Amino acid sequence: MPAILVSEVGPRDGLQSIDPILPLSVKTAWIDALVAAGVREIEVGSFVPAKLLPQLADTAAVVAHALKHSGLTVAVLVPNARGAEAALAAGAHKLTLPLSASETHSLRNLRRTHAQVLEDAAAIATLCKSAAYDVHFEGSVSTAFGCTLEGVVTERKVVELAEALMAAGVDEVGLSDTTGYANPAQVKSVVRAVHAAIGTQHLTGLHLHNTRGLGLANVLAGLDVGITTFDASLAGLGGCPFAPGASGNIVTEDLVFMLEAMGLDTGIDLPRLLDVRKILAAALPDEPLYGFTPDAGLPLGFAVARG
Template sequence: MELPERASIIEVGPRDGLQNERNFVETAAKIEFIKKLKKAGFQEMELTSFVSPKWVPQMKDSEEILASCLDATRNFVLTPNERGIQRLLETSCRNTAVFVGVSDTFNQKNINKTTAESLDELKPLIRDLKNKGYFVRACISTAFYCPYEGKVDEQDVLAVCEKFEEFGVDELSVADTIGMATPKEVFELFSLLKHRLRSATLLTAHFHDTRGLGLANIFSALQAGVNRFDASAGGLGGCPFAPGASGNVATEDVLHMLSSMGIQTGIQMEPLLEAVDYISRHVAKPIESRQYRLARNAGIFS
């Protein structure tokens, strides 16, 4: 079995993890959560998003988050449209994430555009960002299944990824948005993408743990040659536009699995669990990740 010596974990808890939280998490708590996560060693993190607070009220304090949390590591802000990108340009953040759903129905329910319309809108915006020296990550939603259309054709996923490559993005984050993918489907899709996409494009896997297959799917992606993974501290998350989608795969569980297999990440478990314990007091959903539950049962956290 051939596995990488190192893997990167991109922490998405502060943005993707909290965006669907029904109670507003106070800005000071978000900032403290991010700072605690950074102490664990993360070099890449989604901090917040520039979206309409009407649709995602949890992100209404995004400028304040950026003002307090930017540093020399790679900090992402999700910018789903031209307005979001314009807001980004008014800050000192140099890393952005755009997204599109492979499924037309999902994309329309999310941002009121078809997939093709979104790609057309993003093309000049991405090229302008690249000309200005920004790092651009493209998040590919519903790459396996759509809550409205069912199974997604892997050739459609490839076509969207190739479009983004044509636009000049630095990274593709390919997501099992509703957590329905199986390890076999994961291996097949990522093997195809590794074979067809340029080696210079960073390829990241993003899994939700809706059916308990998040870790198995990460292992399958590793076997397909992927060594970058999105994960959310505490398994927080879910998508407001994807009915039935539960939280992301928990960062601490991913870290435990990778470390147990001898794969280095540069992340430290103890401060990561401390960050999870901290945010657990500010969210409505109980934290039930395996590593946090073990630590709590051992009396490390009350």
């Protein structure tokens, strides 16, 4: 069966969008349970100033714990070169730098222009190449399918920024539907355009939101054009605090169910993944937890045939 990587982003994207601050012990228990369920990549936090995102102030400690799991790719988001230095000092395997296609969103999110973010990308690429261990550096084009602040984002702009990121030295480019504006036809068109510009091997992942109910439909569109990595958040936690109305990461449980039901191998034990939700339910009693599969349960006789 074809293998698909489900990258869990809840400990970063999910927690940055809610007010409660989870204790380190809960975060580490969450990560341990995800790994036990077969999750192979987790974005565990972000190296941003604690005053901006106090929910992620302990990211270095979370990285240190996650690194104890052999075979787990420990990913983090970095807003600039200083954040990348901290991520490398902590030993993170994968660094993602967001570059918003909408410059208005970039200024709101990072307080940086396109030119400034690209300068940071070049500096981070140099840092990664000189690191004492292998590091994967991704440049993520955020608001790639539309922006709540600027509206329409052109395909040409996304391609232009993807090319600029590759020129700055990133290993790959990701596309993010930060605002939940994307539709399946648009996903196919934009991915094909970026593939044509930078090569299919340099765009393998999508970060999609379910804000308008099209998250899984957009995953199917991505699969059709060769995407093999999809970000998702347990219980659908998350959004973007700097993009008004942009809520709703894809629910990891629903994504894994769909992929496995289609015969695509995620390597994730779905019943064990559903149990992980209990950790969040106990730690965040006042936060809504989303997902159809957890509510309905697995179909009678549902089984995954590993080959």
